[in-house]
Amino acid sequence: MALVWHRRPWEGAALGALVGAYLATLGVSIFNYVLNEVTDAPYDAHHPVKRDRPVVQGRVSVGGLMGMGLVALGAGFLVGHWLSPYAWLPLLFLAIAGFLYNVPPRAKDVPYLDALMEAVNQPIRFLIGWFSVVTWERDWPSPWVLAAVWAFSAFLMYTKRLAEKLSLPDVQAVLYRRSLGAYSKGRLVACIVGSGIATLVALAGAALHLGRPRLWLLLPGVAVYALWIYKQATRHPHYSDEPEALFRRPVFLVLTGLLTVGALWALQQGP
Numbered sequence: 001m002a003l004v005w006h007r008r009p010w011e012g013a014a015l016g017a018l019v020g021a022y023l024a025t026l027g028v029s030i031f032n033y034v035l036n037e038v039t040d041a042p043y044d045a046h047h048p049v050k051r052d053r054p055v056v057q058g059r060v061s062v063g064g065l066m067g068m069g070l071v072a073l074g075a076g077f078l079v080g081h082w083l084s085p086y087a088w089l090p091l092l093f094l095a096i097a098g099f100l101y102n103v104p105p106r107a108k109d110v111p112y113l114d115a116l117m118e119a120v121n122q123p124i125r126f127l128i129g130w131f132s133v134v135t136w137e138r139d140w141p142s143p144w145v146l147a148a149v150w151a152f153s154a155f156l157m158y159t160k161r162l163a164e165k166l167s168l169p170d171v172q173a174v175l176y177r178r179s180l181g182a183y184s185k186g187r188l189v190a191c192i193v194g195s196g197i198a199t200l201v202a203l204a205g206a207a208l209h210l211g212r213p214r215l216w217l218l219l220p221g222v223a224v225y226a227l228w229i230y231k232q233a234t235r236h237p238h239y240s241d242e243p244e245a246l247f248r249r250p251v252f253l254v255l256t257g258l259l260t261v262g263a264l265w266a267l268q269q270g271p
Helices: 012-044 062-083 088-102 113-119 121-131 143-167 170-176 178-182 185-210 213-235 243-248 250-267
Strands: none
Touching: 012 062, 012 088, 012 121, 012 170, 062 088, 088 113, 088 121, 113 121, 113 143, 121 143, 143 170, 143 178, 143 185, 143 213, 170 178, 185 213, 213 250, 243 250
């Protein structure tokens, strides 16, 4: 998005910066996922699918796995430092967010905060990519854009919670994820609707703040995309166990592609 916004060519240093941002983010994310696997193991033992994971079954050395995660974390920070003196701070925030989410007393166990905390990873990743090609003093992304990214990520997280609630018996659901004990289907639907509306409001705010009226045309597309995802969560709650299965759905790929192209087209418009 930063390349499109600043009309930088997709070549040379710019592409190298994007690759570096991806690798740096990957390194920190690997650490966060390792932390998640280790701290979730006692809870995953109560899940019908996740109980077969290697960490839960004791087939993997926790010490070795954490060591690999720390190496990935260090590599991520090294790449980020090489990439840009401005990218390391959002990388640090990404690691801190992963720690607060997974390590007791962990945000993952707090109802409502669990989805909001997990969703904050997406605007942080947005900032990593942004500051890999834009200097700190030159420009910041619109707070409305960051709010839209956060709100839509929260929509996805609450939708995932709803799928988990629908796919597991109540007792098993609480043993697997403590926060599910405080959720009802009605409350989760309210959170889904609220975060969806917040996404549309933030996008409208971005259109006004940035002087990009084409962004208004994205609102119907985002609404259709969100409704389709909600439909999948309620009709096929097993997607909560394997959300990557959505990438094998042609409709999902088409909608995602159209929305991405539409967003780039809208941002290419001059202020």
